[in-house]
Amino acid sequence: MTTSSDNSAITTAQPLDFRSLDLRGRRLTLAELRAAVPRAQHHTMADAESKVLDIITAVRSRGFAALGELAQKFDGVEQSHTRVPAAALAGALAELDPAVRSALEESISRARRFAEGQRPANVDVELADGAVVSQNWIPVGRVGLYVPGGLAVYPSSVIMNVVPALAAGVESIALASPPQKDFGGLPHPTILAAAALLGIDEVYAIGGAQAIASFAYGVPGADGEEPIEPVDVVTGPGNIFVATAKRLVKGVVGIDSEAGTTEIAILADATARPELVAADLISQAEHDPKAASVLVTDSAELADAVAVELARQTATTKHSDRVREALSGPQSGVILVDDLEQGIAVCNAYAAEHLEIMTADAPAVAARIRNAGAIFVGDYSPVSLGDYCAGSNHVLPTSGTAAFSSGLNVTTFLRAVQVINYSRAALEQVSSHIVSLSGAEDLPGHGDAVKIRFASEG
Known part of the structure; x- marks a missing residue:
């Protein structure tokens, strides 16, 4: 400033x-x-939801054809392909201002160190002899990361989305950012350079709610374009239409928050x-x-x-x-x-x-x-x-949602999976309690599933 x-x-x-x-x-x-x-004062919330539903429906029903129409309508771009070519990513990195590259590298280094320190440890609890319950943190398989365009350029948001996903161990990462008329229908070159710097090669020139829909539902291949495979989690900030799209696809995929x-x-x-x-x-x-x-x-x-x-x-x-x-x-x-x-x-x-x-x-x-x-x-x-x-991460909850939700972090891309491993003796020790509780809940089949294990051995 x-x-x-x-x-x-x-x-x-x-x-x-x-x-x-x-x-x-x-x-x-x-x-x-x-x-x-x-x-x-979100006077347009209902209107935004109606518009976003139309966009989601168009993307789901007409795929890349709808994405092309939306790019023309919202971004003024004639689009033949949404996938950013590898050469464009490499070229953007090669032409990046050295001072900006140095700043991005420092930001990545600090974000990576903090993200790697966030990863929670797996836990094994032995409740009795032969009775072990574990909680293992497992990364989701694929994520879709959104980087907004609009009034500013946000290479920092590339870092904030990608670094915790990498630290979590996510193996498949896709990134979307709006196409820019001034840059031949590609996202801003600084966005592309930041993605290349982090090793992200699956980048799409798709903006707004249509990017969220593409990630949530996938887009079948057409006209020589490879399909966009659906993801497990969508993250990233955006305007009211992006936030509304994330809310509408929540449940189909996980989201970080409705960051506005x-x-x-x-x-x-x-x-x-x-x-x-x-x-x-x-x-x-x-x-x-x-x-x-x-x-x-x-x-x-x-x-x-x-x-x-x-x-x-x-x-x-x-x-x-x-x-x-x-x-x-x-x-x-x-x-x-x-x-x-x-x-x-x-x-x-x-x-x-x-x-x-x-x-x-x-x-x-x-x-x-x-x-x-x-x-x-x-x-x-x-x-x-x-x-x-x-x-720290700058993708954070807005509009009062910080009272119950967290900013983007490594656990956004992890699932806590519980593993139960009981021996015969350990199960027998609690078998009568299971039978009693199943009876109290009028679910006798639950108790029978335990009793049969011991009856069949007699």
Whole structure:
């Protein structure tokens, strides 16, 4: 982001309509807090579902022909093949800016180290002599990873999707990203270079809900194009149509979450530096006009200072119009609270995708947060760090779903399979209990299946 220290920026910057919600003196229940916090107004949710259902139906019934029509309609691209040629992947990597390549390699290295450390250990529990129950973590066979296009380019999302899948041991990985008219109908070359850097050679120029449908149901081969085989899990962020598609195919395949437009909340007190708070709110607002940027503070003075900084920095940032729209939307604003205690309650009710803690003793405050996709502690852990080089994953739950779901991680691509191995003596030890419980549930066949094992031996 570009900012200016020129005093003229302060006087010429237009005021921002950064809304204020004053909760001071009010003791609200959890339900009331959830209703009060700023949220995007999804007026088009029902309309999106109807459109996505039409797309899914078209892809399932007409395969590559439908994908070609959708590429023309949504991306302005004439498409003869969806699969990205190997030469295009290699060429994109060869032409990648060395500085960008170095940054991607560092990001991959840190993400890989963290992902490999996440893999849970298999467990064997001996409940009695000859009675062993195990839990083994087994990777899914095939995954489909989605990398959005739209207003920005996201090679970082390639890393965030691919690295944990590789760390989990997934053997078949496919990636999709929207075709770009400016690049001959292929995804952005930086996306292709990141995929090549990670060894991913199955890449498709397919965007939006149609990419999710292609992965979930597969696409039969046609006109010389190899089929797209269905996957077991679909992951990756996207707009409302991608999120809706993921919700509609959930159950056919596993999904990570219905990750929607990005959001940041910052819990700050009077010790926070207003220029840092403003810069971090802007950093997420530049993603999308619907992005959410929320400040929670017990300091009215800080709120005022941040408002001044927001106006100044927004005036000079590259995507000023987009940022201004996001900061002025109903999903953004400042929430004034009585004290840190109420601020923590508000943050837990909001359940932000990204939550920054800029308070005195920030680590202790962070330890009290229960609901967040990721927590960034102190002045030197901005969300931008997590977006690129922290080693953490930036595919995180949005819209309050962090209260019950997790960000993308290695376990997204693993299944916990239980293995039961009892000897004759171990089964006999609990056989009477099984018979009793099967009778209590009026399922005598369950008990008979145990009794017959011993009766036949007599």
